[in-house]
Amino acid sequence: MTANFRSLLRHETILAVLLVLVLGALATQSDRFFTTANLLNQGRLMAEVGLVALVMTFVIVTGGIDLSVGSILGLTAILLGVFWQNLGMPLPVAMVLAIIAGGIGGLVNGLIITRFKVPPLIATLATLALYRGLAEGISQARSVRGYPEWFYVLGQGDVWGVPTQLWILGALVIVAGVILGLTTFGRATYATGANETGARFSGIGVDRAKLLIYTASGLVAGLAGVIFVSRVSTTRSDMGTGLELDVITAVVLGGTSIFGGRGTIIGTVLGLILMQALKNGLALSGVKGDGTIVVIGLVLILAIVASNIFSRDGEG
Amino acid sequence: MSASLSTAPRAAPAMRPWKRIAAYGQEFILLGAILALCIVVGIVNPRFLGANNLTNIFAGNAYIAVAAIGMSLVIISGHIDVAVGSLIGVLATVSGLLAVNGYPIWLAWLAPIVIGVIVNAGVGSLVAYLRIPSIVVTLGMLSILKGGLISITSGAWITNLPENYLIAQFRLFGIPSPVWFMVILTALVALWMRYSAFGRTIYAIGGNVEAARVAGIRVERSTVLVFAIHGAFAGIAAVLFATQLQVIQSTVPPNLELTVITASVVGGVSILGGTGTVIGSTLAAILFAAIASSLIFLNVSAYWLRSVQGLLILITVLADMARRRRLR
Amino acid sequence: MMLKKSIALALGLGLGVSMCSGVAFAATWTGGDDLPTNPLACDGTAAPAVAKPYDGGEPTNAPDRKGKPIKVVDVPKLIGIGYFNATSKGIADAAKELGNVEAKTDGPTQANIDQQISFIDNYITSGVDGILFAANDPVAIAPVLKKALAAGINVVGYDANSEPNARQWFVNQAEFNGIGKALVDNMAKEIGEDGSFAIVTSTFTTPNQARWISEMAAYQEKCHPKMKWLETVEAQEDNVLSFNQATTLINKHGADLKGIFGMTSVATPASAEAVTQAGQCGKVAVIGLATPNAMKPYVEKDCVKSVVLWNPVDLGYAAMQVLRATADGDLKAGATSVKAGKLGELQVINGSEILLGAPYTFTKENIKDFDF
Structure with a gap:
């Protein structure tokens, strides 16, 4: 455990150094990068990926994966519009129900994975198609628009000068960090990922923990969906397509082992910021979008290679 | 070692007959599903069973079936490749560019296979020797190949392909060449996986790496080899993909990696590694083509297409899980 | 054996149920949007221009850029x-x-x-x-x-x-109604007033395509009422998928299918390729929006007679x-x-x-x- 912990810290140190280097390099490339306005705005743009990445860290720490988050985001967005406009519910109720629907989507993932022992990759690959299909089928390609002004506070507004969703992300970062780092539940999560059979024998409610985590994954994807609708002021059934790849990249970049058992929320946050800084900073320095994709791919591989080489002795 | 081998269907002769059938269960289920679908849709609209449509179903997804063969090997050995769609896009573009720029046709056919082998041998080395999880390496490769392709070609279409380059449009005994490729490659690899030493090695690595190592298998070298073979199949798939029409889009086909992985998995390749055959993945690719075609024949709104696919994956996997539990 | 039967049953049921639900929802669906349409006159007389006040936005405090780089x-x-x-x-x-x-x-x-x-x-x-x-x-x-x-x-x-x-x-x-008219008129000219046709589009969520299809439907009903609208299929912006969808349409409708509309610059050449490979040149007309370079082989072989585009x-x-x-x-x-x-x-x-x-x-x- 201590060896693990040390190697983890090592990855995060590498990442933090990398992040500082990248931020410094980008700041010299464009004087508009390191401004409060730009950084806050980037915070707004990364909030949805960030929210989902927090719970994805838990998922991957248990040795699982959730590919369906982008589709759940799309489905909640569509349901929000349908509940509000077609079923005539008050908007706050529609918002809550849509998020709960996201949670149910996650619960279904969890049930398939725990009850039927289907590997998470396959279970969520199937629901990735299923939930996206439901979003397309229910919406029949219709968009729902024209929300009341107050709704846009969530996605487009500020509270005390900081984008609303950044407050939500910040609060959840703390909650997730505390749960994973300091509670029994967090320890159970690590134990499940490190050695599932062992965890079962030592009396940890592995299935219950997984069920909770996948449900939470659905809930935050739902929350991200509502924020997304508020940010772009319309619903479309293709919302959130490919989100899972961004989320997984951020989490893995943050040092969470895809085999489970290792990873921290701080790492994920660092990975997230690094990715967003690269996207934004490279664009501001005149690199085109396709070039940025290449750089992110390279950074992902190199960061993990570096961390593996430096921490090999720690791994044992 | 024997523990890890017994999960492979190859060990079937030792079992009682019904168990032997059950060990190939996924293939039978898929075959049954394809037949059931054909009968139902054929009753609704007999044209579904017309020679043209059946040819189209078999030929249309042949490149996916070929790519799924390589993917199955990768998954059986306990790894995954999420960059295969991007790789096929890149290799198809390379092939097309060679063909229109006056290089010999055989080179345009061969180059993608060679490049596929080289690229994926690199990926395999990162996975095997540097111990980076395959999903991480290939996630990175996905971005690099996709962004790189657009940077270089800006997505300009490749047109004016020479007639004798379009191998996917050739026919032998009236049957389009992609069908031949699909059937022959599947049969060869299925036999090879079952009877060759290396085939057993792949199952052993996927079943239990440590046991394989103890049994004297050179795990790292075998892993690189598996990825390299996968690259060769991606190259063949790319040539079939590129020559299907008279233009090549020179971009990455959307969601192709998901389709290929889904075909392997629905075909019975266990994502945990160690079990599965390539016959299943080929049948699954055919089933997907049959479903896509039947949706049009049954007037099902394409809005629901993806739900049907998702449900189908779920049902096959659940059925497979139930079957495995029975076998135990 | 029971097990296998039940699996097969579950598989069949699942497929059946999902497909039936699909059919139930498919009843009134063409791929168009539900905004009001404004078909042009059949003889092409231009509609009187309705003067509308400027409804665009204005930049705030834009610097004077006249003549400057x-x-x-x-x-x-x-x-x-x-x-x-x-x-x-x-x-x-x-x-x-x-x-x-x-x-x-x-x-x-x-x-x-x-x-x-x-x-x-x-x-x-x-x-x-x-x-x-x-x-x-x-x-x-x-x-x-x-x-x-x-x-x-x-x-x-x-x-x-x-x-x-x-x-x-x-x-x-x-204008959307102008595109609708050009496409439908060309199709009517090729397949006759009582011909039936199908459409290959990108996705139903693409606003332009959905708008064109609605305008085409409105214009066809007004000016070519006997033409028959078979169905619309989605093919994203994907070459191979467009080709497969068009081929399936040809196989499904056989001789009933007289024409295919391609709604994107990807779908139109792919549909033409499908018609060519199916040996249906001259029997199934392809009309659509496409760039000339991609269409040259088909137009030169007389497989496609007219391509519409700005x-x-x-x-x-x-x-x-x-x-x-x-x-x-x-x-x-x-x-x-x-x-x-x-x-x-x-x-x-x-x-x-x-x-x-x-x-x-x-x-x-x-x-x-x-x-x-």
């Missing part, structure tokens, strides 16, 4: 497809001709609203003078465009519109010219026309749109003269 970014729906390569070329041509514009094209690799928004957002931060866009979604893109206007940036759309007040002008390649190079060129005129202050609210370089005088319609012209029909006689 400006930096412009073009963010199309996606990069890496022939169509937007052509518009991008037109933009570059115009920028070169004007001499005082530095233009560049950048955008997402998939037609994705979220990524497009991020791209525009980044360019607002980096400080450009003008933004050209083709919207993936008219409403979703509006907030970020309004932000650009608020930052004093000149914003002009082309190809796919946003909400009017989120940009200054929109260069409209051809010139996308001209569209990009006009968009750049309009942006320059707007930045210079030469094009203001209330104008009725604008000078667009070599394209001459272009009309202002619908309050804040600039019309490129009538859609162009390419045929065997003239298609050789175009290279894009």
Whole structure:
């Protein structure tokens, strides 16, 4: 455990150094990068990926994966519009129900994975198609628009000068960090990922923990969906397509082992910021979008290679 | 070692007959599903069973079936490749560019296979020797190949392909060449996986790496080899993909990696590694083509297409899980 | 054995149920949107122009850019497809001709609203003078465009519109009802007044395609009432998928299918290829929106008789010219026309749109003269 912990810290140190280097390099490339306005705005743009990445860290720490988050985001967005406009519910109720629907989507993932022992990759690959299909089928390609002004506070507004969703992300970062780092539940999560059979024998409610985590994954994807609708002021059934790849990249970049058992929320946050800084900073320095994709791919591989080489002795 | 081998269907002769059938269960289920679908849709609209449509179903997804063969090997050995769609896009573009720029046709056919082998041998080395999880390496490769392709070609279409380059449009005994490729490659690899030493090695690595190592298998070298073979199949798939029409889009086909992985998995390749055959993945690719075609024949709104696919994956996997539990 | 039976049963049931639910929902579906339609007169008499006050937006505190060099970014729906390569070329041509514009094209690799928004957002931060866009979604893109206007940036759309007040002008390649009429008239000419046809489109969520299909349906009902509408299938912007979908349509309807409409520059050549490979040239007509280069082989072999499209190079060129005129202050609210370089005088319609012209029909006689 201590060896693990040390190697983890090592990855995060590498990442933090990398992040500082990248931020410094980008700041010299464009004087508009390191401004409060730009950084806050980037915070707004990364909030949805960030929210989902927090719970994805838990998922991957248990040795699982959730590919369906982008589709759940799309489905909640569509349901929000349908509940509000077609079923005539008050908007706050529609918002809550849509998020709960996201949670149910996650619960279904969890049930398939725990009850039927289907590997998470396959279970969520199937629901990735299923939930996206439901979003397309229910919406029949219709968009729902024209929300009341107050709704846009969530996605487009500020509270005390900081984008609303950044407050939500910040609060959840703390909650997730505390749960994973300091509670029994967090320890159970690590134990499940490190050695599932062992965890079962030592009396940890592995299935219950997984069920909770996948449900939470659905809930935050739902929350991200509502924020997304508020940010772009319309619903479309293709919302959130490919989100899972961004989320997984951020989490893995943050040092969470895809085999489970290792990873921290701080790492994920660092990975997230690094990715967003690269996207934004490279664009501001005149690199085109396709070039940025290449750089992110390279950074992902190199960061993990570096961390593996430096921490090999720690791994044992 | 024997523990890890017994999960492979190859060990079937030792079992009682019904168990032997059950060990190939996924293939039978898929075959049954394809037949059931054909009968139902054929009753609704007999044209579904017309020679043209059946040819189209078999030929249309042949490149996916070929790519799924390589993917199955990768998954059986306990790894995954999420960059295969991007790789096929890149290799198809390379092939097309060679063909229109006056290089010999055989080179345009061969180059993608060679490049596929080289690229994926690199990926395999990162996975095997540097111990980076395959999903991480290939996630990175996905971005690099996709962004790189657009940077270089800006997505300009490749047109004016020479007639004798379009191998996917050739026919032998009236049957389009992609069908031949699909059937022959599947049969060869299925036999090879079952009877060759290396085939057993792949199952052993996927079943239990440590046991394989103890049994004297050179795990790292075998892993690189598996990825390299996968690259060769991606190259063949790319040539079939590129020559299907008279233009090549020179971009990455959307969601192709998901389709290929889904075909392997629905075909019975266990994502945990160690079990599965390539016959299943080929049948699954055919089933997907049959479903896509039947949706049009049954007037099902394409809005629901993806739900049907998702449900189908779920049902096959659940059925497979139930079957495995029975076998135990 | 029980087990296998039950598995097969479950599989069959699952398939059956999901398909039935699909059928139930499929009843009234064509792929069009539900906005009001405005079909043109059958004989082509132009509808009387309805004067509409300017409904575009205005940049806040825009600096005086008259005659000064400006930096412009073009963010199309996606990069890496022939169509937007052509518009991008037109933009570059115009920028070169004007001499005082530095233009560049950048955008997402998939037609994705979220990524497009991020791209525009980044360019607002980096400080450009003008933004050209083709919207993936008219409403979703509006907030970020309004932000650009608020930052004093000149914003002009082309190809796919946003909400009017989120940009200054929109260069409209051809009116929706004009496209609808051109496509349906050409089809009627080839397959006769009682022919039946099917459509291959991108996705039902693509606003332009959905609009065209609605206008086609309205015009067909009004002017060619006996033509039969078989169905519409989705094929994204994917070559091979379009080909497979078109082939399946041919197999399904057999001799009943007389014509296929391709609604995208990808679907039309793929449909033509499907007809060619099925040996149905001359029996199944293909009409659609496409770029001439991709269609030349089929037109030359007489498999396709007419291709409808505006010139996308001209569209990009006009968009750049309009942006320059707007930045210079030469094009203001209330104008009725604008000078667009070599394209001459272009009309202002619908309050804040600039019309490129009538859609162009390419045929065997003239298609050789175009290279894009």
